[in-house]
Amino acid sequence: MQSDDDGTLVLTHDPAPPPASNAFPTALGVGAAALALAACGGDSTPAAPPVAPPPVIVPTVKITPTQAGRFLAQSTMGATAADIVSVQTLGFDGWLTDQFNTARKIAHWDWMVGAGYNVVANINSETGYDPSVWRQLIGGTDQLRQRVGMALLDYIVVGISGLTSNWKQFTAAAFLDVLMDNAFGNYRTLLDQVTTNAGMGLFLTYLGNVKANPTTGSVPDENYARELMQLFTLGLYQINTDGSLMMSGGAPIETYTQDDVSGLARVWTGWTLDSTDSTTPDRYRRPMVNIAANHETGTKVFLKTTIPANTSGVDSKKLALDAIFAHPNIAPFVSKQLIQRLVTSNPSPAYIGRVAAVFADNGSGVRGDLKAVVRAVLLDTEARDDAAATASTTSGKLREPIVRLTGWARAYAATSATDAWAIGDTSSSSTRLAQSPGRSQSVFSWFRPGYTPPNSAIATAGLVAPEFQLTSEPTVVAYINYMQSLIVSGAGDFKADYTAITAKAADSQALLDDINLSLAANQLSAATIAQIKTAVDSIASSTPAGLANRVYTAILLVLASPEYLVLK
């Protein structure tokens, strides 16, 4: 059992006693209880929303700041001092419940309208999208939702520059709102809203897609049919509930064939915007509608499902999504994606299996309850065993660049007095992060879940490290340069507030202890801290400028250090 900070573990009895085999009983105890509690499934389509029982779990362990910091590094866009206290007070499970009950303050769309970005002059621009996204990621109190929503956006992709519409900023915002609104909902509902979202229709080109034309020989666009199955729900190969490949005669078994793609493509015909009025962005927020004359009237056969001839577009959509949602792959597929995005690049099969079981049934018979899934991801013993994670030389994940920026911004209360949030597009790989929220060029996103840096010890060990797809000679340096600039100058009136930390700047050890917790969940070793301390101590603390430079140096070196960049 890990001992750090105050080192005290207070074990109390819990209604769900942990199994004897568990090396980290408290976490699983909470997790198991959470399973029983998972009835708070909320807004699911397939089953009536169960009534949420009152929380019965009291924190059974005094959570240390280090433990809270690591948990928050997995579950938020960055920990603030207040967040750490909140987790310590409420417990992991209690904090999750509190976050599940935190409503969104405002949709991206509504904020952008309120801020006046819907003026006609913006019809052909992207203006307003970046400020709204950064504002919520950094300033939102619904941090778990922001983080889970970004995890979803990492693999259910609409990139603003790939939209061929006008009002791109609103189209992209409406899509992101779907992800954020459904982050704690049911995956089936999410799939429905993603599918009818105009941004997705544009990005994957089925908006305006029409049925086969026997005269010209034209056939339906297959783009959405393929990527919906490959990237958002099922993957290429049939997998067991623990994510491992099913094999047949030594070979993996394909989930679907080209015929399935062509068959499913027939469902995604006839979908279009519900208005021709482009004077306002409104039609990009409303779900697409189906034009019967453009919808395929023949049978649609895919994944051993047959939709009879003359089924309407709306009914076909329901039947198709039902079939995909019922496919056994979806539970381990989605579970692994979320574990990789939040906790670790290389979850054990057992971990995937435990989360997938919750996806399949939240304990109340509801499939696809994302609240229960998120709870299972974050409270699993493999996620919460701090001692094992920090001792391992292969665990954890590379923090994705966006989360590094937001983590710094949240730790130091960076905000924009005029609400301009002028951070902008951070996707440049030579001057910025090589990643920017909602700006992936491709539906294959910034990195692939199975990516392994070739010719590396990671590959030799048979592990994956998706975020390394963005790691190259230019990007490792560009990131440090960009953060150096942001730390000191911010962007426009987006600036950090170092008042509190500057008070500690004269005492380099105290300064670094504080930053180590705030940014790195205390994962920087004493040796690294000593290295950075030497740098800080080389700057005189006798002047305000010196104190500022000590703060800048300490923060930048922490943000640049490998022990920070790889979240254990």
Added chain:
Amino acid sequence: MTLDQSRRAFLKRSAALGIAGAATPFVLNLAGIGEAAAATATDYKALVCIFLFGGNDYANTLTPYDTTSYNAYQSLRPNIAYARTDLSATALNPATPLAGGLQYALAPALAPLLATFDAGKLAVMLNVGTLVQPTTKAQYLAKSVKLPPKLFSHNDQQSFWQASSPEGASSGWGGRMGDLFQSGNGTATLTCINASGNAVFLTGKTAIQYSITSTGPIALNSNSATLFGSSAANTALRTLIAAPRTEILENELTRVTKRSLDTFTQVTTALAAGPTITTAFPTGNSLADQLKIVARMISVGQELGAKRQVFFVSLGGFDTHENLVATHPPLLAKVAGAMKAFYDATVELGVADRVTAFTASDFGRTLVNNSTGSDHGWGSMHFVLGGAVKGKKFYGTPPAIANNGPDDVGQGRLVPTTGVDQYAATLASWFGVSDANLSTVLPYIGNYGPASRNLGFV
């Protein structure tokens, strides 16, 4: 480069591998080096892969032009076909006409490449694509031969093109050529150079891919001697981010960072002292930006002690499921403008016959249109460009223009009649890969008869 320099570089590299290969027996690394040392080169050559991400639409890139063929083309994709009159200016006149009166025209936007074709510096490869072994339509339908896994899937076919293996491949054929030649280069790191981010194509079993931006390497902290006024802080930063680590993710991060810092001065200095290229490259064209830095790196190849280099550049946006008529021609215009300028730059630098560029893409697309575009296909047409190219000629077999005809598996998805391995082997042979080493670079090349491993276009 003198022998002594080569030897020193080789020894230095052996030591570095010994440290980096903690998870691999040292003997294996030596074996890798030994194999690599087998390929030697005295002159300079560069291969440049131009990857068109998304799956380029072959039929609107190289369009059937004789009346019979054009009419077949037009009837299969009436919504997105070029008008025949728009193709007359770019109709190709190969040195030896194709059989049966078959003619092709370049897409109008490819007009800048016409003169290069006529000058014999551009060759056209017909219906090339991913295969494990020679495959007929009947064999495909009967599933009686091994096929590349996950045909029609972007990421997997990109990977198979580059690596002969679907997504998750650990090395590509550009990188495997790098394995053979890096020991002859003064700086092994600068053997496989990516101006477009990260691609498995350029990763070898031991060779790494070095990534460079269109403006060159990126300086840390403006290459300043101090950080926030402190030289100690600057030193601490540089030490912290580049030192070996025991945690393997951390170590990979510092390994890349160290490479970035170590090569910065060397490459920047060489580029600064290199010749000024006066050839005008198109602006607002990211492919041209990438090819310009490739030309600049080639221009200083000698200074950097390079004998063999493989480059990778790319352009995205070719997944033209819709609005193909509006979106595809501008992409081709970028490709043509960038390739033409690059070729001209190699002429200016006096290295045209030492540099061969070739196109590649995820797959071809359907010949039959959907409402306004085309969908994922398989075989496609590609271009090979350079002073050593035997151009003004078509290579390979012209596919039947049909829907579910003899050469397609439906909708004009072509069964490739030439495998990527044959295309690659031809380039590799020119590059200097021996026949004995071809199977190291291209694991499936043994499935093709010796006489069909070199298509003769370069």
